Amino acid sequence: MSAEIIRLVERMTETWNAGDAAGYAGLFTEDADYITYFGLHLEGRKAIEEVHRKLFETPIKLAESDQAPRIRQLTADVAVLVIGGTSTMDGEPDPSRASVITLTALRTPEGWRFASFQNTRVGRP
Numbered sequence: 001m002s003a004e005i006i007r008l009v010e011r012m013t014e015t016w017n018a019g020d021a022a023g024y025a026g027l028f029t030e031d032a033d034y035i036t037y038f039g040l041h042l043e044g045r046k047a048i049e050e051v052h053r054k055l056f057e058t059p060i061k062l063a064e065s066d067q068a069p070r071i072r073q074l075t076a077d078v079a080v081l082v083i084g085g086t087s088t089m090d091g092e093p094d095p096s097r098a099s100v101i102t103l104t105a106l107r108t109p110e111g112w113r114f115a116s117f118q119n120t121r122v123g124r125p
Contacts, residue, residue, distance in 0.1 A: 002071055005079055005105050008112045009069050019056035025049035029106060029115045037099055037119040062086075063093040077107040098122040 008027060015023035025048040028034065034042040042048050067084040074080060081103045086093050104116040 004112050013062045016062050021049045021053035029113045034117045037121045063088050079105045
């Protein structure tokens with residue numbers, strides 16, 4: 001199970017960096033909730049695809065995280081993940097863009113998909 005969920009996380013980075021909005025959105029359930037780092041709430045796969053199609057027109061890319069995802073299996077079909085990440089606009093990781101992302105993964109008939117996504121920028125108290 002964990003290997004399948006880790007592969008889902010890897011596919012998230014791959015589709016993002018390929019600028020594949022449909023592929024990226026396809027990693028989410030049809031009714032997923034997606035909260036951006038600035039608080040925009042996207043409701044559903046279609047909204048996720050539309051917003052990311054525009055975003056992927058910019059040079060933004062995800063940088064590889066040196067932190068393994070923390071996966072907590074709640075049931076055989078539901079897991080909560082906490083992952084670290086950052087993005088880059090010019091090929092160099094920017095520490096001011098560092099985020100902590102919380103996701104809920106759900107086993108569906110199509111395989112594991114994300115049912116929720118919450119991106120929070122890392123800040124200082």
